[in-house]
Amino acid sequence: MSSSRERILDAAVVRIASDGIDAVRIARIAMDARVSTALVHYHFATREALLAEALEHSFATAGEVRDGTGDPVTRLRAMVEQCLPLPGEQERDWVLWVELWLRAVRHPELRPTAAKLYANMHDWFREAIEEGEFGPVDAAAIADRALALIDGFGVRALLGDPAIPLERARDEVWHALAGDLGLRAGTATS
């Protein structure tokens, strides 16, 4: 069922997260994906292309599986949860995300990928806020702030900052978001 291209991307996500985009060996990814090194080079001409596609691949899979429904508050809380570096796949995605920031600053050809991923996240939050009918709020501005807080707190949680464990990151982001939506923080966190 999975194509060789998908297997390459699955392997790339794991290897880039463990070794870093600069140090990762293409031959190793090929071995994990059970394809030839030439085929990896055929699909992905540069490391930038591989990183960009691996991230998009990882995010696309995540979105399909986890986009649950429920009441608007529960949904938004779940979305915040999905955006933080929880152990496992999300932590791996986060490592790639941090690698992407750095790589995209130096390689402008990666910036459209970064901009697209941010725009997707922004729309995802904005729509959930609008659909939640929280009253007259500026959904776009609230989404901007939530994403900035997720990145700022998330990267510290990822790096094991003792001042910002995951629970703290989650509470801080949710506290700000709940305030923006006019929810009472007490009921919203229960």
Added chain:
Amino acid sequence: MSPRPTTGHVRRPAILRAAAEVIAERGVIGTRIADIAERADTSAPGVLYWFATKDELLTEALAFADDSFYAELSDELARLDGARARLARIVELWPAEGDAETVLWMELWVRALRDPAVGAARERLDGRWRAAIADVVREGQAAGEFQPVDPDGFALTLGALMDGFAIQLALHDPAVTPERVREHCMALVEERLGREGVADAI
């Protein structure tokens, strides 16, 4: 006698300035010690006398850049009246430092993912920044200008918000402008610290 450079006190800052420039341009991986030496007008052994590794050059270069930033910041803040104006200045100065500083921070994060020594340096640098914000909050509280919220907690949140936006600015995200970032940051100041703000903290 060992071949110690006698102009060391001059050379170390020059090396750190050169390291900040070269690493910002090419990244830790893409930088050779010889590149930094050339930029600093010295030799590779001249660099290695002071710094054993490129990661050490990265963290020390950031600490050095921070020293001048904080010196400038405290001069600037001393000239301003009131904690609110001081926080506004912090917010204004900080993204204005430009892409070079942000990209060095990103290098630091990526290196810290896999190297505990870089992680420890990251923690020291972050701690200094949070303390600078928290100090201004305490001044404001002492003067009755701000609400009595936890200053360190506020510093964490403002720091995180600024960093989150700095990333998007560095990526030249068309949806994010420095003006918008400043508005968001000052909105947080009013919301959490302002006397008129909605008191629903906790």
